Amino acid sequence: MVAPIPGGADLETVARVVSRVRGNVERVIEGKPDVVSAALVVLLAEGHLLIEDVPGVGKTMLSKALARSIDCSVSRIQFTPDLLPSDVTGVSVFNQNTREFEFRPGGIFANVVVGDEINRASPKTQSALLEAMEERQVTVDNATYHLEAPFMVIATQNPVEMEGTYALPEAQRDRFMARVSMGYPVASAEIAMLDSHTRSNPLDDLEAVTDASELRKITGIVAQVHVAHAVQRYAVALTSATRTTEDLTLGASPRATLHLVRAAKAYAAIEGRDYVVPDDLQLLARTVLAHRLLPSVEAAMNGRTTEAVLDRILAGVPVPEPDRA
Amino acid sequence: MSAPTLVPPAGSPARPSTGRARASAPKDLRARGAGRLLLSALAATLTTWAAVVSWRGLTETPGGFLRPLLLLALVVAGTGALARLARLPALVVLLAQTVVGVALASELLIDTPVPLGAGWGELVRAVEAAVATSRQYAAPVPPEAAPLDPLLVGGGLACMLLVDLLANGVRRVPLAGLPLLTVYAVPVSIVDSGLSWWVFALTAAGFLVMLFLQEDEQVARWGRPLDERGRPTEASDTDLRASAALGPRSSTSRVGAASVGAAATALAVLVPLGVPTLDVDVFSLGAGSAGGDDAVQIVNPMTDLQRDLRRGSDIPLLEVQTDDPDPSYLRIAVLNRFSSEAWSSGDREIPTDNLPDGAVPALQGVAGDVARRSYDYDVSIGEDFQSRWLPTWAPIRAIRAEGDWRYDESTMDFLASADDLDTAGLDYSMTGVELDLSAAQLASAPSAAGAVSAEMVDLPPLPDLVRDLALEVTAEAPTRYAKAVALQNWFRSEFTYDLARADEGNGVSELEAFLRDDEGGRVGYCEQFASAMAVMARELDIPARVAVGFLRPDEIGPDRYQFSAYDLHAWPELFIAGAGWVRFEPTPADRAAAVPDYTRGQLDSEPDQPSAQPSEQSQAPVQPDRPAPSAEPEVPQAQGPDDTDTTATTFPWAPVAGGVGGLLALGVLLLLPRLLRSRRRERWLAAGPEGVWQELRATALDLGHPWPERRSVRTAGAALLDWYADPAAEPVERPARGAAAAPEAAAATDRLVTALERLRYAPAGSTDSAAASEQVGDDGGVCVAALLAGVTPRQRRAARWWPRSVLTAGRRPSGAQARRAEVRATRTGAATVDEVG
Structure with missing residues (x-):
């Protein structure tokens, strides 16, 4: 439902950029518009994206496509069991010529960081990402280095049941704004993929359609999107409900509420609205909240997933009436 | 971009607070329970009180028992609620209520809370006085008599305790309706002024509230409220009470229940206004004044004809097939006893073998040489006529009727012996006897002394006026028969028949007012004519009694006649030796066109100038004294519609207006939701x-x-x-x-x-x-x-x-309400989840 909006020029910019990036990514990832949308929402909301699925469904492809579409610095860290924290953050090296320690930045120093198979690294290395993701800075040898905006970590991981994986700690999961699952492509998309991917790597043909400065501008526009008091109350009601329901042992954190609202703002802007409606929150709740929640033993034994619990909460929590001043 | 704080914001509780909320729950429950218990107990006792208000017609000072009972209602309810809050067994609760109630009642009645020793004696005396009053006086009891209050307060208290026990002790509210009904039925059978509709409405409303309170609690216990998809809501078990109180089920069901209850009560009150029905009570007292036509048992027929004669519409009651050319004067009951208040049927001897199963004893007091003719009658009574007395002609030779009807040989009227027996829908047959009496024969009758019971000349102390008038009127009459005829003719010529202006009743005071020749005197209707003539005959030592029955039917086919409500009538019967009980007709020609043949002979012979003063009775057709429908209209008054009195034949405005008003009200009620809805639509759009x-x-x-x-x-x-x-x-x-x-x-x-x-x-x-x-x-x-x-x-x-949106809780909660509910929920740690639905 796109409607004319006062000051719509800004939102038109957002729509233009988003549609360019979307078109670009969809040249590589076929038949997954939901996943691509979620990735774009996270990009505009300045969050980090966790892509979880079995190997070979295009996780890396998606993250790379997204990174390539933006004309900015991109780095890729392949997480392995022997990867060290310093490989992520960077290390101070003694320069024989200058006889001084100088800082060699690690893979984290880029606008878009693709962390591949993040749960293959040891918890120690994973936690090295923590500070960088949340505070957008790196501290090495008492020196703090700021990361340039936009900064986005796109991490992929295999489901924890897979061999040779370490489960991501709750604290780190909480720092990702959203988690998406790729899922297997439908048959037609898989056939199309055979066509396009066997001749050459389609990633090679991708060109950047936007740049870091434009991205900074549109994230600024997204931040201006209005969130009514009623919608804020609804967001808080949703996350509080996850804390009190007996089906979850760990509910959503206040940071989750913040992420939910920011994601909703980005989604609203993409939809061409300068205000958030409760439905935006409902739509994004699974993507933004599910990976942070831990089901209770009882719920797990009854076969209720966190998604199912979330659905019940969404159906149950009433939408607050708007304020009538 | 700043890192979000990890400290939970105020008002969004962490999990441990749920525990606190649970710990405080029993206290809330107790407070809620106490309120609810008190409400239920109050509903029970106050509803009983409302029903007891219907007794106010029993005495002229109803405050004397209503005020104490109101206090008792509050105290009994409070005691019950407290005792139940302490979870005492139902019997102990009842005991506590009884002790407190009796002590308070005793304090209120005899000024001592412990009715023991001297107090007991005083209480017994008060009750005995009340019983004596109840025997002595007809309702309403005047203030100067010993008050009925001990009886009424005692009865009311007992009913309160019973209703409270049934509704709140054993939790069977529907059963509690029975004592309420009993309370309400008491005045129906005693008071003749009828019951007010608002007492009924109040009692019904109270009873509905009691039902609602019980059912509401029952429903709340069923389980979780469902959301609109029929799934249980997120509310955990501990939130149930809250959601039951706050949820839409509660408010919707309350509004719904209130609408249904109000509509039912309104219909129960309004519909009888629009539907004129004649139940039973030809001679009973029951019928309410404002349409409260409750079913009434007729135990003791009184000559309270006025209401039925004044009834808005004439309702056919029974039909008869007969070879009698003039089946007039169908008798229902005989009234033997005249007390100072009224004529009553007196004591009856009804042995079990006095059944209507064939021949009946020979005619009482009739000489064997009197010529007689027999006629056969087949009577079929409609459903509208529910009399406890079986209508028969008098005298009769044989009768066959279904059911346990018994007759007293001295009166030959038939009284229902079984409690549930009445005449509705009854078919029966009889053989009547018409005696060929002549004036000469009657005039030469010997003394009747000893032929009938002395009760037939028994009179209470009467004003001298009655005796003086009786002697004066009959001064020139030599024989009993001549005196009787003189009385009859005196009434027919000197008095005016007017139903509208007549006083009600037939007691001594009414009699005196009726006989007095002053403003408003000498006007009455059949009941007073019959009563006055019978009383005056007794003053002259002529055995006399009053008969109640139907005057004269309409012919609706060959040999087929129909009696209706307007035909109801009363007449005196005087005992004349050799002729038995002889019927006279003192009611003027406006109502009863003709007098019996045998009384006319006397008239013709004595004054002997009939043409000089063409009085009304002499205008009446001579041969068949009842004009056949084809008869020429010689007597205009007698040819009026239904042969009834003029006042009763006017258009029945009151019930029609009531009916139209009721229909209008109903129409407005029906139209109201639609109008309301369309106005809302206009406004909202x-x-x-x-x-x-x-x-x-x-x-x-x-x-x-x-x-x-x-x-x-x-x-x-x-x-x-x-x-x-x-x-x-x-x-x-x-x-x-x-x-x-x-x-x-x-x-x-x-x-x-x-x-x-x-x-x-x-x-x-x-x-x-x-x-x-x-x-x-x-x-x-x-x-x-x-x-x-x-x-x-x-x-x-x-x-x-x-439109349901008008009838159910139509408004959505306002933003402020929703926020309040949210805050409340957050405080109890249940977050917003318990607001689901």
Whole structure:
């Protein structure tokens, strides 16, 4: 439902950029518009994206496509069991010529960081990402280095049941704004993929359609999107409900509420609205909240997933009436 | 960008607070329980009190028992609630209430809370005095008599305890209706002024409240409230009470129950106004004045004919097939005893073998040489006539009727012996005897001394006026028979028959007023004529009694006659040796056109100048004293419709007006929801997006669609799309529904949803222009039309006439209410989850 909006020029910019990036990514990832949308929402909301699925469904492809579409610095860290924290953050090296320690930045120093198979690294290395993701800075040898905006970590991981994986700690999961699952492509998309991917790597043909400065501008526009008091109350009601329901042992954190609202703002802007409606929150709740929640033993034994619990909460929590001043 | 704080904001509780909320729950429960217990107990005792208000007609000083009983109601309720809060067994609760109630009643009645020793003696005396009063006086008991209060307070208290025990002790509210009904039935059988409709309405309302309280609690115990998809809500078990109290079920069911209860009570009060019915009570006292036509047992017939004669419409009561050319004077009962208040039937001897199963004993006191003729009668009584006395002609030779009817040989009237026996729908036959009495024969009758019981000349102390008048009127009459005829003719010539102006009753005071020759005197109706003549005959030592029955039927076919309510009549019967009980007719010609043949002979012979003064009785046709329908209209008064008195034949304005008024009220009641709804529609459609949305919600509810309450605008909008159909299509039983069927409405809905979202969630200042709001109103109209097209014509009609949105809790909670509920929920640690639904 796109409607004319006062000051719509800004939102038109957002729509233009988003549609360019979307078109670009969809040249590589076929038949997954939901996943691509979620990735774009996270990009505009300045969050980090966790892509979880079995190997070979295009996780890396998606993250790379997204990174390539933006004309900015991109780095890729392949997480392995022997990867060290310093490989992520960077290390101070003694320069024989200058006889001084100088800082060699690690893979984290880029606008878009693709962390591949993040749960293959040891918890120690994973936690090295923590500070960088949340505070957008790196501290090495008492020196703090700021990361340039936009900064986005796109991490992929295999489901924890897979061999040779370490489960991501709750604290780190909480720092990702959203988690998406790729899922297997439908048959037609898989056939199309055979066509396009066997001749050459389609990633090679991708060109950047936007740049870091434009991205900074549109994230600024997204931040201006209005969130009514009623919608804020609804967001808080949703996350509080996850804390009190007996089906979850760990509910959503206040940071989750913040992420939910920011994601909703980005989604609203993409939809061409300068205000958030409760439905935006409902739509994004699974993507933004599910990976942070831990089901209770009882719920797990009854076969209720966190998604199912979330659905019940969404159906149950009433939408607050708007304020009538 | 700053890192979010990890400290939970105030008002969003962490998990441990749930534990606190649980710990405080029993206390809340107790407080709620106490309130509820008190409410239930009050409902029970105050409802009983309301029913007891119907006793106020028993005495002229009703405050004497109503005030103590009101206090008792409060105290008994409080005691019961306290005792139940302490979880005492039901019997102990009853005991406590009884002790407290009796002590208080004793304090109020005899000024001592312990009715033992001297107090006991005093209490017994007070009760005995009350019993004596109840025997001595007819209702209402005058203030100068010993008060009935001890009896009434005692009875009322007992009923209160019983109702409270049934409703709150054993929790069977429907059973509690029986004692209430009993309380209400008492005055119906005693007081002749009828019962007020508001006492009934009050009692009914109280009873409905009791029912509601019990059922409401029952429903709340069933389990979780469901959301609109029929799934249990998120409310955990501990939140149940809260959700039961706050949830929409509660408020909706309350409003619904109140509407149903109010409608039922209103109908129970209004409908009898519009439906004139004659039940039973030809001679009973029961019928209410304001349409409170409760069923009444006739145990003791009184000559209270006035009401039935004044009844708005003439109701056919029974039909008879006979070879008698003049089947007049069908007798129902005989009244033997005259006390100072009224004529009553006196004591009867009704042995078990006095059944209507064939021949009956020989005619009492009739000489063997009197010529007689027999006629056969087949009587069939309609359902409207429920008399405890079997109508018979007098005298009769044989009778056959179903049922345990018994006769007293001295009166030969038939009284129902079984409690549930009455005449409704009864068919029976009899053989009547017509004696060929002549004036000469009667005039030469010997003394009747010893022939009949002395009761037949028994009189209470009477004013001298009665005796003086009796002697004066009959001064020139030599024989008993001549005296009787003189009395009859005196009444017929000197008195005026006027039902409207007549006083009610036939006691001594009425008699005196009736006989007195002054302003308002000498006017009455059949009851008073019969009573006065019988009393005056007794003054002259002529055995006399009053008979009650039907005067004269309408001929509705060959040998077929019909008696109706307006034919009810009373006449005196005097005992004349050799002729038995002889009927006289003192009621003037306005009512009873003709006098018996044998009394006319006397008239002709004695004054002997009939042509000089053509009095009314001499105008009456001579041969058959009852004019056949084909008879020429010689006596205009007697030819009036239904042969009844003139006042009664006027158009029955009161019941018709009542009926029309009732129908009008009913019509207004029926129209009211529709009018209200259409006014709301007009207002809402002009009130911008919120108003239009309100209207769409109300329309959906009217049509029976499950509106998604407290969901987002889009959810509701999507639901709306499923209910749309093409408004331009022919109305069919099952219209095709969905967004595709009504694309215009679907687009309008989209615009509405956007407008409403913009209004609710967009930053202030970006609202639309007037043109846009006009567009919103038009869109609303389109959506409403599509919604209406999406249901069957029948549902549409139902929505138009009986819009649920008006009748159920129509308003959605305001923002402030919702916030308050939210805050409350957050405080108890239940967060917003318990507001589901």
